[in-house]
């Protein structure tokens with residue numbers, strides 16, 4: 001048994017092709033779809049996103065983020081005894097992106113599996129890794145969010161294709177005598193399956209149903225702010241802390257208006273809100289570790305800071321992790 005788990009290193013990786021709103025608007029205009037930088041910025045806060053090359057997979061992006069996190073933690077890949085990849089865009093139906101990524105890191109033997117909780121995937125994965133470390137099933141974990149959402153976007157649907165991007169973020173989570181992760185809180189409500197989904201699948205060698213993302217943006221918007229507030233408050237109660245103890249709020253980077261609404265509900269200053277959605281759009285399970293790593297590397301987040309990580313997404317799923325960094 002270990003007392004706590006603690007993040008000892010962060011890393012991230014974005015594919016090289018940066019697509020600004022103006023670039024995307026021009027590409028869409030060529031197919032008769034009208035959008036604008038102004039509309040996208042006003043409704044979402046997104047200025048650009050990154051798209052991976054067609055032959056690049058989630059495990060490719062995730063492996064690079066993992067290498068960067070290992071370097072930051074001062075660990076070698078062969079010290080890792082657990083790999084969890086949060087993704088809804090895995091390389092294959094099976095095996096998991098985690099197994100493929102393990103091989104890319106040049107290691108073998110440790111447990112490796114994927115978690116599929118869409119945009120809440122990283123907080124789900126971090127919660128599982130924390131539990132496995134505290135029960136003694138693992139001592140040094142790689143927890144990764146990696147996505148190539150560009151593969152499941154319908155570029156004839158302007159209400160969704162302007163929102164998402166590709167990328168990966170990772171943390172090394174280690175057994176520790178000091179916290180670390182203070183409290184976690186996970187939820188799902190499957191009756192909302194239809195408001196955010198990719199309803200297709202592979203069957204009998206053919207695609208069955210529609211394999212592209214569908215979303216009722218307004219329904220998602222309304223649900224998201226309420227559940228993010230509830231999950232944050234639940235972790236604070238479990239940890240015996242208050243909103244005033246939070247140094248940085250790192251919500252899932254989907255839409256600046258949802259993020260600011262959540263901060264306001266928690267009566268937090270917007271100065272404490274970590275925002276990277278402007279740069280990389282909604283990268284689903286990758287968005288929280290991407291935002292975390294960017295803020296650690298820029299010097300904004302410092303060792304000892306108290307962080308509230310919050311995910312929300314398809315399922316409907318939501319959850320939060322409160323931690324001392």
Ligand SMILES: CC(C)(COP(=O)(O)OP(=O)(O)OC[C@H]1O[C@@H](n2cnc3c(N)ncnc32)[C@H](O)[C@@H]1OP(=O)(O)O)[C@@H](O)C(=O)NCCC(=O)NCCS
Pocket residue numbers: 034035036039040043044119158159160162215216217218220221254255258282312313314
């Ligand atoms: C998707 C979202 C940005 C749409 O914003 P909205 O204010 O709800 O916009 P609406 O859907 O009401 O559309 C308003 C108008 O903009 C138009 N529009 C939609 N997408 C557009 C685009 N990319 N460019 C230009 N116009 C667009 C609509 O057609 C509509 O036009 P109309 O009034 O003539 O019918 C917003 O609902 C949202 O952010 N939802 C949450 C999505 C999210 O975060 N999902 C991920 C969660 S994990």
